[in-house]
Amino acid sequence: MRYVVLRDDDTNALTPVEYLDRLYRPFLERKLPVNLAVIPEVTTKATMANGQPEGFLLAQPKHGAERVRLEAGSKLARYLRSRPLYEVAQHGCHHEYCEFDLQSSQEAAARLDKGRELLIQAGFPTPTTFIAPHDKISRISYQQLARRYKVISTGWFELRRLPLSWWPKYALVKSQKRPHWRTGKTFLLSHPGCLLSCHRPYEGMLERVQEVIHRQQLTVLVTHWWEYFRGNKPDDNFIAVLHEVADYLANAKDVRVISFRDVGDGKAAMN
Numbered sequence: 001m002r003y004v005v006l007r008d009d010d011t012n013a014l015t016p017v018e019y020l021d022r023l024y025r026p027f028l029e030r031k032l033p034v035n036l037a038v039i040p041e042v043t044t045k046a047t048m049a050n051g052q053p054e055g056f057l058l059a060q061p062k063h064g065a066e067r068v069r070l071e072a073g074s075k076l077a078r079y080l081r082s083r084p085l086y087e088v089a090q091h092g093c094h095h096e097y098c099e100f101d102l103q104s105s106q107e108a109a110a111r112l113d114k115g116r117e118l119l120i121q122a123g124f125p126t127p128t129t130f131i132a133p134h135d136k137i138s139r140i141s142y143q144q145l146a147r148r149y150k151v152i153s154t155g156w157f158e159l160r161r162l163p164l165s166w167w168p169k170y171a172l173v174k175s176q177k178r179p180h181w182r183t184g185k186t187f188l189l190s191h192p193g194c195l196l197s198c199h200r201p202y203e204g205m206l207e208r209v210q211e212v213i214h215r216q217q218l219t220v221l222v223t224h225w226w227e228y229f230r231g232n233k234p235d236d237n238f239i240a241v242l243h244e245v246a247d248y249l250a251n252a253k254d255v256r257v258i259s260f261r262d263v264g265d266g267k268a269a270m271n
């Protein structure tokens with residue numbers, strides 16, 4: 001059996017419900033769980049490495065606030081809570097640039113706890129999965145993460161960023177070329193890059209996804225909702241590819257789609 005975790009990044013208080021619903025309704029209707037990496041209180045000034053505003057800021061708040069939190073009574077929070085197949089993972093706290101590439105344990109702890117508390121206040125279960133903005137995690141942040149989360153999902157692992165006590169285990173994992181591993185109670189999952197991206201050719205995208213899924217036992221498939229609605233216009237061709245993936249995942253006999261919570265509960269083989 002192959003396992004797939006579908007991860008969509010950057011849902012935040014300014015994300016239009018209609019966008020998520022258009023993308024993921026076919027998954028939910030087929031009973032496939034969708035893991036959303038949710039920003040608890042997004043900064044409206046978020047920028048990428050090149051200084052450009054982040055693509056997920058497709059809307060700005062009317063009142064010009066610098067940060068907007070996902071409120072329990074908002075249309076988005078109500079929509080997400082009403083569909084239990086959406087699983088909310090914590091995506092940083094404000095999504096500032098490389099927010100968890102931190103050198104202060106107090107600051108890392110404070111940001112993690114604030115983000116977690118905000119998601120709980122918004123009516124979601126205590127998050128057990130953490131995804132760092134820009135996939136950058138310092139050694140100090142890893143230590144704080146391992147105390148709080150069962151699953152850390154990131155792009156790749158770098159020895160120099162890991163706590164020293166994790167090094168022997170990681171050396172072994174690396175020598176065996178395993179994509180995912182575990183230290184103590186924490187599962188550490190890598191992903192094969194964003195296969196579902198508007199920056200890649202749409203033709204052959206499904207085949208590429210299938211190939212990667214069959215190469216390993218557990219694949220984290222990463223995508224970003226806002227890439228399907230650049231400039232607030234739906235990219236129908238890209239959306240069609242995502243829905244082909246939904247069809248494939250629902251029908252493939254040897255593939256099971258699970259949630260990060262399932263991984264944290266030890267329900268998937270991880271090689």
Ligand SMILES: [Zn+2]
Binds near residue numbers: 010091
């Ligand atoms: Zn992000």
